[in-house]
Amino acid sequence: MIEGLIVHERTVLGALDSFSGTLVRSRPYLAAAYGAILEEFAARWLDSGYPNEIDAVSDNWVRAFIASSEDRQLAREALRAFFVWAFEQKLVATHALTNVLD
Amino acid sequence: MTIREERESRASIWHELLERKISRRAVLAGAAAGAAAALPLDLRTAAAAPLGAPRAQGKLPFSPINPSSADAIVLPRGFRYDLLAHRGHDMGDGSLFGDNADFTAFFPLDLLQKGVDKNAVHRGFLRSDLSSTDGLLVVNHEYFNPMFLTGYAGGPKSDEQRAAEQHMVGLSVIRVKRGKDGRWFFDQSDAAHNRRIDARTPILLTGPAAGIDGGPWVSGTLGNCSGGATPWGTALSCEENFQDYPAAAPEGYGWDPAVYGRRHYGWVVEVDPFDKSSTPRKHTAMGRFRHENVAIRVGKDGSVVAYMGDDKADSCVYKFVADRKLTDLADRPGNMAILESGRLYAADFGAGKWILLDYDSQEALRAAVDGKGAPLFASQADVLADARAAALVLKATPVDRPEDIEVHPLDGSVYVALTNNTGHGNYHGQIVRLVEKDGNPAAASFEWGVFAVGGPQSGFSSPDNLVFDGDGNLWMVTDISSSRVGKGIYSFQGNNGMFFFRTSGPDAGVAYQFLSAPVEAELTGPTWSPDGQTLFLSVQHPGEESKSISELSSHWPIGGREIPRSGVIAITGFPRKK
Numbered sequence: 013m014i015e016g017l018i019v020h021e022r023t024v025l026g027a028l029d030s031f032s033g034t035l036v037r038s039r040p041y042l043a044a045a046y047g048a049i050l051e052e053f054a055a056r057w058l059d060s061g062y063p064n065e066i067d068a069v070s071d072n073w074v075r076a077f078i079a080s081s082e083d084r085q086l087a088r089e090a091l092r093a094f095f096v097w098a099f100e101q102k103l104v105a106t107h108a109l110t111n112v113l114d
Numbered sequence: 115m116t117i118r119e120e121r122e123s124r125a126s127i128w129h130e131l132l133e134r135k136i137s138r139r140a141v142l143a144g145a146a147a148g149a150a151a152a153l154p155l156d157l158r159t160a161a162a163a164p165l166g167a168p169r170a171q172g173k174l175p176f177s178p179i180n181p182s183s184a185d186a187i188v189l190p191r192g193f194r195y196d197l198l199a200h201r202g203h204d205m206g207d208g209s210l211f212g213d214n215a216d217f218t219a220f221f222p223l224d225l226l227q228k229g230v231d232k233n234a235v236h237r238g239f240l241r242s243d244l245s246s247t248d249g250l251l252v253v254n255h256e257y258f259n260p261m262f263l264t265g266y267a268g269g270p271k272s273d274e275q276r277a278a279e280q281h282m283v284g285l286s287v288i289r290v291k292r293g294k295d296g297r298w299f300f301d302q303s304d305a306a307h308n309r310r311i312d313a314r315t316p317i318l319l320t321g322p323a324a325g326i327d328g329g330p331w332v333s334g335t336l337g338n339c340s341g342g343a344t345p346w347g348t349a350l351s352c353e354e355n356f357q358d359y360p361a362a363a364p365e366g367y368g369w370d371p372a373v374y375g376r377r378h379y380g381w382v383v384e385v386d387p388f389d390k391s392s393t394p395r396k397h398t399a400m401g402r403f404r405h406e407n408v409a410i411r412v413g414k415d416g417s418v419v420a421y422m423g424d425d426k427a428d429s430c431v432y433k434f435v436a437d438r439k440l441t442d443l444a445d446r447p448g449n450m451a452i453l454e455s456g457r458l459y460a461a462d463f464g465a466g467k468w469i470l471l472d473y474d475s476q477e478a479l480r481a482a483v484d485g486k487g488a489p490l491f492a493s494q495a496d497v498l499a500d501a502r503a504a505a506l507v508l509k510a511t512p513v514d515r516p517e518d519i520e521v522h523p524l525d526g527s528v529y530v531a532l533t534n535n536t537g538h539g540n541y542h543g544q545i546v547r548l549v550e551k552d553g554n555p556a557a558a559s560f561e562w563g564v565f566a567v568g569g570p571q572s573g574f575s576s577p578d579n580l581v582f583d584g585d586g587n588l589w590m591v592t593d594i595s596s597s598r599v600g601k602g603i604y605s606f607q608g609n610n611g612m613f614f615f616r617t618s619g620p621d622a623g624v625a626y627q628f629l630s631a632p633v634e635a636e637l638t639g640p641t642w643s644p645d646g647q648t649l650f651l652s653v654q655h656p657g658e659e660s661k662s663i664s665e666l667s668s669h670w671p672i673g674g675r676e677i678p679r680s681g682v683i684a685i686t687g688f689p690r691k692k
Contacts (some may be wrong), residue, residue, distance in 0.1 A: 020535055020536075021428075023536075023537035026535070032597055033595070038361075039260075039268065044597065044659040047659075064537070097365060
């Protein structure tokens with residue numbers, strides 16, 4: 013219940029911030045490449061008028077983002093890493109997004 | 115109310131409070147400056163500085179520099195730096211200086227003979243007549259870059275890789291001297307003092323949660339971020355991102371979760387730098403969370419108070435009030451037990467009150483349950499081991515990532531750096547100032563106001579570590595993340611840097627840049643020598659986002675094609691007081 017009250021990581025931008033912090037400590041060599049894609053992902057999501065809530069992101073939207081990315085493989089890897097982390101942090105409830113990314 | 119509705123209602127708490135403070139300040143500044151001057155908090159300093167270069171009121175101790183994106187330490191004219199140690203530096207006994215140097219504390223070699231000054235909070239309680247040319251420098255090591263350290267680039271880790279990693283965190287104690295030529299150096303020959311404490315050094319838990327998860331003996335310390343100095347001549351090291359270590363590689367560091375997954379990390383560690391054989395101790399009475407630093411203040415009656423921040427967005431500010439008072443400065447062994455027992459509080463900024471985190475007296479803690487209806491806490495040890503959850507249960511105020519906290523040496527007010535919170539749209543952070551009721555550090559209530567607000571209008575973003583000088587000026591280093599520094603809305607600042615603020619007068623709260631860091635580096639752990647002529651500073655994670663050993667984004671400090679190394683430097687050139 014308490015963790016459910018933590019606002020920052022349940023926003024798209026806040027979750028990205030926390031994930032970036034973890035990534036830069038454990039796999040810093042991926043931080044720049046993944047960071048650029050995830051920043052673009054967040055910007056496009058918010059620019060489209062969707063809420064700044066990570067659990068509002070839909071699998072269809074993720075699929076469309078990857079399809080429109082210049083480097084689809086890298087986009088898939090970055091989003092997979094992000095959503096696996098988000099699932100482990102209990103920020104998203106299901107494997108739906110990671111299934112899309114398999 | 116649904117969880118989401120409750121979350122949204124809490125989300126607004128801190129920002130509503132901030133807006134109220136800033137609106138009030140705007141009114142006061144415009145229409146009633148005289149009344150504002152009479153306030154205990156000078157809220158006028160929250161006013162955004164005008165765009166463009168600030169105009170100093172009176173002579174500054176340096177000529178401000180412009181923002182820089184150079185892969186170098188950029189200092190004002192007349193200043194220089196000496197590199198004392200860097201990652202992998204030989205400690206003289208086969209052990210190595212750790213990675214990502216963070217907190218520093220200087221302990222003059224004559225401290226035990228001459229004693230301390232319990233009022234000199236800005237000098238780490240050092241007397242001004244102690245040696246400023248010979249001492250022990252305690253340096254924290256927060257984390258490490260696996261690629262720079264062992265070439266790791268994903269996949270399983272070998273035992274050798276993990277052992278190398280476990281040696282890179284913790285603390286170093288190094289003997290440092292200033293030679294006749296004015297240059298500082300690390301004396302590797304001092305085997306009696308030079309020491310490494312890493313993730314395998316035996317450490318003792320003290321206090322109410324000492325027996326937790328198989329305690330009191332634990333394996334080492336890690337995630338050592340900032341820290342503090344005590345008025346009895348010891349160093350305090352704060353364990354921060356402990357959650358990364360037991361998580362499986364490559365997402366985490368992949369260390370043994372049976373050891374590093376226990377609640378033995380996330381505490382404040384006390385180290386005696388003068389006794390190489392002493393056992394470091396983790397004080398559970400001070401709570402377990404992602405500790406950034408600890409700032410100690412001693413009240414007139416000898417009350418010992420420690421201010422602490424939980425370095426995570428939407429987390430709280432804490433105060434520990436020790437049970438024992440500091441009454442005999444000469445009783446060093448006795449004073450080293452002061453932090454073993456006391457009361458832990460969290461700040462309610464809405465009411466201006468400190469909330470006691472106490473299992474026995476707080477019904478809400480005894481009644482708190484998790485999502486499945488199981489009790490969150492069964493004892494005070496549980497409360498201390500998850501102080502963050504306890505603070506939120508008791509409705510302490512989650513703020514925008516509280517990092518460093520320091521005490522003003524002249525008026526005792528408490529400055530808190532709130533780095534940022536992008537989830538709330540707070541991209542540049544602010545520094546707030548607390549004033550305890552009646553100036554009593556052990557008081558149950560306080561007032562607060564905004565001291566400075568980050569952004570292009572003020573020239574800095576994402577305030578982090580702080581240190582005061584003897585005149586009450588504030589020196590601050592920034593922590594813009596490596597992925598964002600110098601880009602987009604952060605481009606106005608260039609690389610991370612160090613800034614100077616006066617805390618009173620017409621330009622109080624105006625930032626003047628003193629130093630610019632190398633590419634992707636963060637400056638941490640500013641500490642003065644007793645004479646104020648040397649500033650020790652860590653240079654953390656230069657070139658952090660290098661994609662590979664052959665695609666390096668920084669070569670600091672060696673240059674050429676070298677792999678970047680974190681390290682600690684000594685800056686000199688400060689004007690002498692007349």
